Amino acid sequence: MAEHLAHDAAHDDHDHKPHGWRRWVYSTNHKDIGTMYLIFACTMFFIGGGAAMLIRLELFKPGLQFFDPQFFNSLTTMHALIMIFGAIMPGWTGLANWMIPMQVGAPDMALPRLNNFSFWILPFAFTLLISSFFVPGGAPAGGWTMYPPLTLQTGASFPMLIFSIHLMGASSILGAINVVVTIMNMRAPGMTLLRMPLFVWTWLITAYLLIAVMPVLAGAVTMMLTDHYFGTTFFTAAGGGDPVMFQHIFWFFGHPEVYILVLPAFGIVSEIIPTFSRKPLFGYEAMVYAVASIAFLSFIVWAHHMFTVGMPLAAQLFFMLSTMLIAVPTGVKVFNWTATMWKGSLSFEPPMLFALAFLFLFTIGGFSGLMLAIVPADYQYQDTYFVVAHFHYVLVPGTIFGMMAGVYYWLPKWTGHMYDLKLATWHFWLSAIFVNVLFFPQHFLGLAGMPRRIPDYAVQFADWNMVSSLGGFGFGLSQLLFPYIIWKCVRGGVRIGNKAWEGAHGLEWELPSPPPFHSWTSPPSEAVIARGAAH
Amino acid sequence: MIRAKLMSLALAAAAALAPAAHAESGWGELNLTQGVTDISRKIYDLHMLIFWVCVVIGIVVFGVMIWSIVTFRKSKGAVPDTTMVHNTKVEVVWTVIPVMILVAMAVPAARTLVEIEDTSKTELSIKVTGFQWGWNYDYLDDGVSYYSHLDRASNAARELDSGIDPHTVEHYLLNVDQPLVVPVDTKVRLLITGADVIHSWWVPAFGVKKDAIPGFVNEAWFKVDTDKPGLYRGQCAELCGRDHGFMPIVVDVRSKADFAAWLKDKATQQKPAAPPAPAPNAS
Structure with a gap:
């Protein structure tokens, strides 16, 4: 018997880790799948970023120097689709895979085979989407919002666009189901809902948003598919349809989608700021309720993306007021983060630096969002560079910085090594400076009257476009540091113990670094959970 | 620190508005036009109103953030107050004040919108x-x-x-x-x-x-x-x-x-x- 137990123990040490390509292709392990998601997201970040560099290259000075306008439109369309569906969403799913089981005291995700499937859909979806550059008519050029009738003019890439959207949607829904089931069923005894780390909370709410809205997007693009091939006229006025109906359906997906992109960043920042302030998060419960209210409100504000389509006065007033209301829970979050730092003991390691940049710059994006909510003013801002500046402020120093903060926070845990802190600090300062050089002037361009999605512009917009492009090139180049720092850290570095950061709390820091292949094979004790729940 | 610079940039932008209106060169083109209709001026006023509201909130919020970053540093020997986790009074205040600001913003915005939507008596x-x-x-x-x-x-x-x-x-x-x-x-x-x-x-x-x-x-x-x-x-x-x-x-x-x-x-x-x-x- 004793021999048997010893054998089992020895067996556990081997961790059943498969080797070679099978480890990855057949993987059902949350960490390996998480790693694949993150590598995929990083690859897409650089492909989408490459498209952004080409856009800024063409816009460097007035006149067309490099691209045909149609190809330019393909670049803007593909940049958005790749960044949103290829970089940010899989990036969050990767972090969810890595962290949620460790943070709730589970051995793995609840549905490991589904996990494998939801990841392996993605390379096919994006191969299909990106290869559309090489078919007759070029890649989709109707904008990532895919408004008909324009998108119905797409050439051979039209069905590739629709089918890749279906694949991405399926992948997201399966990933979201896995997150919900894991959080609802796999928490260790004693890990009550209101003890969960905020990253888990925000991801739970994000997962519900995904399950609610991805099918809506699938429905919208399917209707467009049948309009194109099967003679329906959902979006064609000549047949009794309505092109604006597509916009309503799209933004019913699209607005929750922007919170899908940013809520996990809220969660990460809510973990990092307390850690490096050495002080519990201020107003934990208020933070949870604020995220829940933001998620709810996100379903009733969609038409603020389309104030110029000609809606009844009452509808415009409703969407203006509901949109302004979002500022309240968002404000609560910003105030709570600030209060967490107040009377803390702050230090400024790379995760904290990125979290602070998030805090400042996301707030600037919030301010321009508030301005955009004012309908009469929105008539002037709509479809200008002011909007481009607004959503890039919430998506780049907001979402992307939040994600990078998370990677720099947990990378030592994943690898067991501390990364090059000095280089990461360089990465931070270069990113933080260039991101402002890149996007701040776009506020001016929009207010001065430059429409978005144009390949060429009037000469009075030349100066700020040049500044913006220079900022763009600087930002793009600085990002090359990111994979280099990660690669270097994976290869080696100063070994760290369970806790990478002095002020860190949470179950992931109770596990060794790197953690065992199956995270919590036996649930952590109540005492360990209580020690982790710092609030 | 860069944020402080940003804020001053925004303020400089606001200060540079007036002469910027008709400049052909790009550097001065920083703000919305006031336009040549009653409605366009009302929109411009709304735009400036919400802009200054944001600037004031920004000064307060960024001020507190920067103050925290400068004052409560571990390197300066700051000791964390780990009991500070919740304060209902403060939380009510910072929920109610934004609501009041938003209502104050919504009223003039709605009034202008009603005017814009009045397409009667066209010539x-x-x-x-x-x-x-x-x-x-x-x-x-x-x-x-x-x-x-x-x-x-x-x-x-x-x-x-x-x-x-x-x-x-x-x-x-x-x-x-x-x-x-x-x-x-x-x-x-x-x-x-x-x-x-x-x-x-x-x-x-x-x-x-x-x-x-x-x-x-x-x-x-x-x-x-x-x-x-x-x-x-x-x-x-x-x-x-x-x-x-x-x-x-x-x-x-x-x-x-x-x-x-x-x-x-x-x-x-x-x-x-x-x-x-x-x-x-x-x-």
Whole structure:
């Protein structure tokens, strides 16, 4: 018997880790799948970023120097689709895979085979989407919002666009189901809902948003598919349809989608700021309720993306007021983060630096969002560079910085090594400076009257476009540091113990670094959970 | 620190507004135009009001953040107050105050919106049709109808590797062959629609942006100040395909007498011709 137990123990040490390509292709392990998601997201970040560099290259000075306008439109369309569906969403799913089981005291995700499937859909979806550059008519050029009738003019890439959207949607829904089931069923005894780390909370709410809205997007693009091939006229006025109906359906997906992109960043920042302030998060419960209210409100504000389509006065007033209301829970979050730092003991390691940049710059994006909510003013801002500046402020120093903060926070845990802190600090300062050089002037361009999605512009917009492009090139180049720092850290570095950061709390820091292949094979004790729940 | 710089940049931007209005060079182009209609000025006022509200909130919030970052540093021996986790009074205050600010903002915004949506008592109706890629203007009561495209000089210069420096082209990409002509001090109603895909008719100086949607007719109106005749420029604001960036709008605002003379002249020119031709496919 004793021999048997010893054998089992020895067996556990081997961790059943498969080797070679099978480890990855057949993987059902949350960490390996998480790693694949993150590598995929990083690859897409650089492909989408490459498209952004080409856009800024063409816009460097007035006149067309490099691209045909149609190809330019393909670049803007593909940049958005790749960044949103290829970089940010899989990036969050990767972090969810890595962290949620460790943070709730589970051995793995609840549905490991589904996990494998939801990841392996993605390379096919994006191969299909990106290869559309090489078919007759070029890649989709109707904008990532895919408004008909324009998108119905797409050439051979039209069905590739629709089918890749279906694949991405399926992948997201399966990933979201896995997150919900894991959080609802796999928490260790004693890990009550209101003890969960905020990253888990925000991801739970994000997962519900995904399950609610991805099918809506699938429905919208399917209707467009049948309009194109099967003679329906959902979006064609000549047949009794309505092109604006597509916009309503799209933004019913699209607005929750922007919170899908940013809520996990809220969660990460809510973990990092307390850690490096050495002080519990201020107003934990208020933070949870604020995220829940933001998620709810996100379903009733969609038409603020389309104030110029000609809606009844009452509808415009409703969407203006509901949109302004979002500022309240968002404000609560910003105030709570600030209060967490107040009377803390702050230090400024790379995760904290990125979290602070998030805090400042996301707030600037919030301010321009508030301005955009004012309908009469929105008539002037709509479809200008002011909007481009607004959503890039919430998506780049907001979402992307939040994600990078998370990677720099947990990378030592994943690898067991501390990364090059000095280089990461360089990465931070270069990113933080260039991101402002890149996007701040776009506020001016929009207010001065430059429409978005144009390949060429009037000469009075030349100066700020040049500044913006220079900022763009600087930002793009600085990002090359990111994979280099990660690669270097994976290869080696100063070994760290369970806790990478002095002020860190949470179950992931109770596990060794790197953690065992199956995270919590036996649930952590109540005492360990209580020690982790710092609030 | 960079944030502090940003804030001062924003303030400098605000300070530089007034002289920026008509500068041709880009550096001074930092803010929204005040425009030449009552509505456009009201929109500008709303824009500045919400901007200053944001600046004030920003100064307070960023101030507290920067203060925390500077004061409560571990390197300066700051000891964390780990008991500070919750304070109902403070949390109620910072929920209620934003609500009050928002209500205060919503009232003037709603008032202006109601005015914008009042399309009654218009004196002149023009049908505006966006097509790939240009505009058609149809003076409904006078039998005058014509197309408006990007002017030839811009069109030549904008070709890929045209070899023409855009700086040498007057009003590059913002000039048309035939502008829309309207009188001052007249409530002009636009009936806006699209011929193929969705476009958006936008002239910043009038505070008007309305989508041109195939199969549907949108209404918008403007009334230019009596003392502000002149040429006002805008662009299509909704992605409409390959040449979306090359379908500008120019409005020639004339005195009432000049406008009447122009309209009469144009009507007699067009009389002998057949009814308005269908939209040209190759433009």
